[in-house]
Amino acid sequence: MKPKELAQLCREYADSKKAEDIVVLDVSGVSSITDYFVIATANSEPHVRSIWHEIVDRLQRDHGQHAGKPEGAQQSQWVVVDYFDVVVHVMVKRVREEYNLEGLWNDATAVRPPVRRRAKKL
Numbered sequence: 001m002k003p004k005e006l007a008q009l010c011r012e013y014a015d016s017k018k019a020e021d022i023v024v025l026d027v028s029g030v031s032s033i034t035d036y037f038v039i040a041t042a043n044s045e046p047h048v049r050s051i052w053h054e055i056v057d058r059l060q061r062d063h064g065q066h067a068g069k070p071e072g073a074q075q076s077q078w079v080v081v082d083y084f085d086v087v088v089h090v091m092v093k094r095v096r097e098e099y100n101l102e103g104l105w106n107d108a109t110a111v112r113p114p115v116r117r118r119a120k121k122l
Helices: 003-016 045-063 093-099
Strands: 020-026 036-042 078-082 086-092
Touching: 003 020, 003 036, 003 045, 003 086, 036 045, 036 093, 045 078, 045 086, 078 093, 086 093
Parallel strands: 036 086
Antiparallel strands: 020 036, 078 086
């Protein structure tokens, strides 16, 4: 699976669990660590767990994609899931505002969500 497609799936799965302010950043031109960041906000620690579990479980079950052990899963205010080419950050609002990843990576390009096509009515 291509990194951009993986990042978009992470966005979709986070959205399915009602994550807020989901951003995908293409950091390939400014980072040697990864190609994409997916950043999502949760409204509580249980919500953080729900979001990252959804991403990990669905990617493994539906696409055979495996991540390393999520970092921060014990505290659950900020969890990082590493798919090598895509790094997912799920955090509560206060933590996201404090660390301001979008500001730190302001040279990165934001990736728009894919356009969803509506089914034609018969």
